[in-house]
Amino acid sequence: MKTLRLILGDQLNSKHSWYKNNDKNVLYCLFEMRQETDYVTHHIQKIIGFFAAMRAFSNHLKDNNFNVDYYKLDDKNNTQDLVENLKRLIKKHDIKKFEYQLPDEYRLDQQLSEFCKFIDIESEAFSTEHFYTEREDLKAFFKGKKQYLMENFYRDMRKKHDILMAGNQPEGGKWNYDKSNRNKWKGEHQIPTYKYFKNDVSDIVELIKKSDIKTIGKFDTKTFSYPITRAQALDQLKYFCEELLIHFGDYQDAMHTDEVYLFHSRLSFAMNIKLISAKNIVDTVLNYWRKHGDNIDISQVEGFIRQIIGWREYMRGMYWALMPEYKTENHLENTNKLPEFYWTGKTKMNCLKNAIINSLDNGYAHHIQRLMVTGNFALLAQINPDDVDAWYLGIYVDALEWVQLPNTRGMSQFADGGKIATKPYVSSGSYINKMSNYCDDCYYDKKEKLGEKACPFNSLYWNFLDDKRSILGNNRRMGMMYSLLDKMDKDQLVNIKKRAQSIIKNPDNF
């Protein structure tokens, strides 16, 4: 064997040019490692999903006669450390060249580039061939600009890749249909039965238990329901086009006690481990719409495509433009501890209870639950962004730092001082009530600011604005909120702040 090629757990791209030819001098390697299971406390379904997909990918390569060395977590040769495992294989097979695909995680990128400096054989890094953009493209696009606005980047992507364009104008006449993506779901369009895959993962569950890996969340069946192979990812995408796309945009921001996924695609895990590329998804959705979409409005399609070529590529570009400093930013100087109920769902606040229990049960919550329920509360309660990051990085099956960190620390917690969001995403109970039915059965009253039954979001909201005035007071997009605060009766504000302080002091009592 002459060349060793490393495949990380989120690099399961069977369409990569590496696999176009089968060179018998190449050995591929994949490792299940404690290094990866323990860097944060993960949801049990996240570990299950990664190992199941890695094993399926390794089997796919072996079935196609590629040379593969796969270390299961309990393999006797497994040192549980990436560098040590690589060193072993290089020595064992007298490897002359080491090759890897550029990691999307900064920590792994550092680890591998250090490793390559240290080894005395040749090494080479390759693109993962998964994204539309390369790591540095966004930084180059915004060079010299004061603000890195997603909308500018998104429009450029549309033009560059000729997506939803009519000549040099946006198809349908508008770049963005965000305003029609804000309907509350009241059961009027039935949600089709979800597509659950039945991947038997009992051996992996046993292994996790036997290895004493600390996990969060629930897994009480034998089968993992998210796609773990390319064929399943394609199947999920087909199902999305046929059943969900029609209402995706309309109910993108809606939340409901009876529904976990609504019209969302559940494709993030498959995409993030690269079973399917961003382009593959966009092309399939566009093709479906052009062929069968007579009754599908362009707003549904644009709403979905914006998430993929806009937000997803933008977040990745921001991560690579701003790391490693980004990981320590705390612009609002928040230092409180994350409430215990984030790990249990035990709270009387119905919105948080639902969003957290969904997350614990399924390793999933959609973007508005992440942003405007759990993220909103964490920001209003002025939680340390390190704690918030650790929770988000652990709890979701799709959580990888390159996408989790800019979404959490930037978009949701405004800890970057506005590099991603132009103002903090905070709201009182009224936004949650507008987009969901959570308030209908809540112990708290969405309209009240004061009193034992007043919705905690209401007092926390005004308290947050008041506390952060020296940092946010000059933000033009916050002007209206601050003028409302200024008009508030002074005694009322004192009482609101008292209630907010009691919530912040003991959030687990609420």
Ligand SMILES: Cc1cc2nc3c(=O)[nH]c(=O)nc-3n(C[C@H](O)[C@H](O)[C@H](O)COP(=O)(O)OP(=O)(O)OC[C@H]3O[C@@H](n4cnc5c(N)ncnc54)[C@H](O)[C@@H]3O)c2cc1C
């Ligand atoms: C605080 C916070 C943390 C988040 N953490 C993650 C994370 O760790 N991993 C992750 O993949 N997404 C994250 N997101 C984005 C989004 O919530 C998830 O991608 C989405 O909920 C996944 O479900 P879905 O596949 O059904 O998405 P859909 O609603 O069907 O959207 C389609 C796809 O668009 C992409 N997408 C949508 N919104 C975003 C976004 N803001 N950033 C990047 N891609 C996006 C995803 O790939 C998603 O699969 C986070 C959002 C917030 C507000």
Ligand code: SF4
């Ligand atoms: S009343 Fe307040 S706490 Fe209760 S569900 Fe509504 S927003 Fe959440």
